[in-house]
Amino acid sequence: MLCQHSQLSEGTTLELEYRGSTIIVLLHQQQLHAYWNLCPHLSVPLNWAPNRFLDPSKSYLQCATHGALFQLDDGLCVSGPCSDDRLQRVETERVGDDYYISAGQQQPESPRNFRREALEEMEGD
Ligand code: FES
Numbered sequence: 785m786l787c788q789h790s791q792l793s794e795g796t797t798l799e800l801e802y803r804g805s806t807i808i809v810l811l812h813q814q815q816l817h818a819y820w821n822l823c824p825h826l827s828v829p830l831n832w833a834p835n836r837f838l839d840p841s842k843s844y845l846q847c848a849t850h851g852a853l854f855q856l857d858d859g860l861c862v863s864g865p866c867s868d869d870r871l872q873r874v875e876t877e878r879v880g881d882d883y884y885i886s887a888g889q890q891q892p893e894s895p896r897n898f899r900r901e902a903l904e905e906m907e908g909d
Pocket residue numbers: 823824825826827828847848849850851852864865866
């Protein structure tokens with residue numbers, strides 16, 4: 785199970801772990817939306833602090849790295865270096881109060897770790 789409807793409220797997010805990845809879950813106009821926590825710009829997590837995804841107006845998801853803004857209901861980037869790209873949606877199914885991740889969808893690769901990449905590059909020199 786991903787989460788329960790009663791855990792969600794408008795203007796907040798949930799950051800959930802799933803098989804080594806994280807998922808952003810939110811409620812917008814009483815509809816659940818879930819996205820893999822990967823910015824389409826550089827394939828890094830959107831957040832620097834736990835469960836901090838919304839811009840100050842709580843109208844968009846915001847990437848902490850370069851400030852890209854994503855619509856809540858479809859993950860479309862409307863401002864920033866990845867404009868017109870989208871967050872990858874996590875398809876879900878609701879059974880009563882419970883939401884489940886739909887079977888058969890592709891999980892994205894792990895986020896890039898620039899620190900580790902830089903260290904490996906330094907060791908290779
Ligand atoms: S990494 Fe997200 S906007 Fe650049």
